[in-house]
Amino acid sequence: MTEILRWSARVLLMTFTVLASAPVMAQENPLPSWNEGPAKTAIVDFIERVTNRNGQDWVPPEDRVATFDNDGTLWSEQPIYFQGMFVFDRIKAMAPQHPEWREEQPFKAALEGDLKTLAAGGMASLNKLLMTTHTGMTTDEFAVIVTDWLKTARHPRFQRPYNELTFQPMVELIGYLQQSGFRTYIVSGGGVEFMRTWAEDAYGIPPERVIGSTIKLRYELDNDKPALRRLSEIEFIDDGPGKPVAIGRLIGKRPIFAAGNSDGDLQMLQWTTLASGPRFGLIVHHTDGEREWEYDRQSMVGKLDKALDEAPRRGWTVVDMKKDWRTVYFLQ
């Protein structure tokens, strides 16, 4: 219920801000957390064109599909992906039931925050931590674990719950697209069941419109109680060229609007924009070291290099977080 209330508060605040800043025509400023500038102008112009029934760029509602990356596009992703923070928090929470971890790698390193040893262990170490914290339970049990974690976990820099580190300008953009007849999807490298527990509250995107990486599930019937068990096997990584594949398989329509922030979104941006008719590609560029973080080509997390080079040639809109966003987080 608090989730719903928080979402309502967001929408209300957004409405009031709109009304306050444009008392005559409320619809004149559907993106109050965006500063005036080329990014905002391009977005508003695009949405007005595709929804103008009498214009030549009109797109019928059934073809208005918009896809959003999540980490770094809709919420922050530093110092590491928040799902990675979940992994470390879970290892600590599970440690009392596993005294052997005090001497067993990679658990020992994870418990001691020994990143050097972890890095030396490579993907095998990370995969072991991931499987230990993400599999074995049913889908219902996992949802409870994530929900409970979100209630108590705090981001190390901001000391706030992770789901309060969502970007207010992007939440407004999702709402604006929805009000303009778009079906808005998340298409993220994050785990689909991790995101579904909080995405509807945070963004107004329901579970069936959350697409992500998946682990294998097994159907079980025990004493007339059916369950879906999360198995220790990765099924699909929804990143890079996997994003258009997931879009094709799950949505079955080509988006006309896509937003991302890293090279993992490059193919989704290409798939969305390299076609006829009105198309929009958006890249969130992390330029604000003060209010958020400043990184791109050299970052370990959310590396933005090839897509940044390709943006001008493709006509993608690069959002300069520092200049273009009046507000970064909600309730800042």
Add this chain to the structure above:
Amino acid sequence: MTEILRWSARVLLMTFTVLASAPVMAQENPLPSWNEGPAKTAIVDFIERVTNRNGQDWVPPEDRVATFDNDGTLWSEQPIYFQGMFVFDRIKAMAPQHPEWREEQPFKAALEGDLKTLAAGGMASLNKLLMTTHTGMTTDEFAVIVTDWLKTARHPRFQRPYNELTFQPMVELIGYLQQSGFRTYIVSGGGVEFMRTWAEDAYGIPPERVIGSTIKLRYELDNDKPALRRLSEIEFIDDGPGKPVAIGRLIGKRPIFAAGNSDGDLQMLQWTTLASGPRFGLIVHHTDGEREWEYDRQSMVGKLDKALDEAPRRGWTVVDMKKDWRTVYFLQ
């Protein structure tokens, strides 16, 4: 455009039938092609209960999810699955470009209608025919192939296009659920991209609500033209225990209504109904050898055995096609 017109005609005819049969209260008969009887009564009672805001069985709209099998549940599946007919028609259409098939199995048998040789070849033969006709092309190209096939192919018994052999009572049921705030999904063993080309026209179910078996896709970028290539590898079979797995992965909510017709739907019916709150399981029983087909426990296609035994114990509604359906096909 003809597709849209045909769908409109269906809806209009349905509306007129409703108006004609219940001139005072149009909503009094939302299922005009269903005869009065226990099946229709159970369906109407369930939908009225879950949509009654003041009743104790009210279900909020976000939880109103309904899933339908396709083959044998929404359209016929005899003498073999219609997608199987598509395979044989495609082999014939492709044969002029493959003179070597005249001597090469399983193509020779497929071209000569030699079912005995095909059966002797087992799954390997069928898989070869499937891959030959379903893979190698892009998703866009495949959609054109299926659409063109539907325009010209005729069912051997009825001499009508396959997409006219959809069940009018089930189309009405889908519409009734949608009008009652349900999100209706297809969850079928058939290929997802095969179904998506015609499902919206036939049932009013858009591409993103069609779930089916999938083959692997690969993203390609050639001369700035992106495409999704269909590879010769099956990715997922959406049948039996695979159905609840696909529902969990793609919808992320447990349905409260499910309809099927064979043992391939058993686990989906369990997953839907073995939980608290109002739940509905429906089985279409093929009992009408005259208007459609009569088969269940012994059938090679759409075998209904275990699910038929389990139905009374679970409280599932078994629809007797002969008794319960006034009309089978549209425009019969």
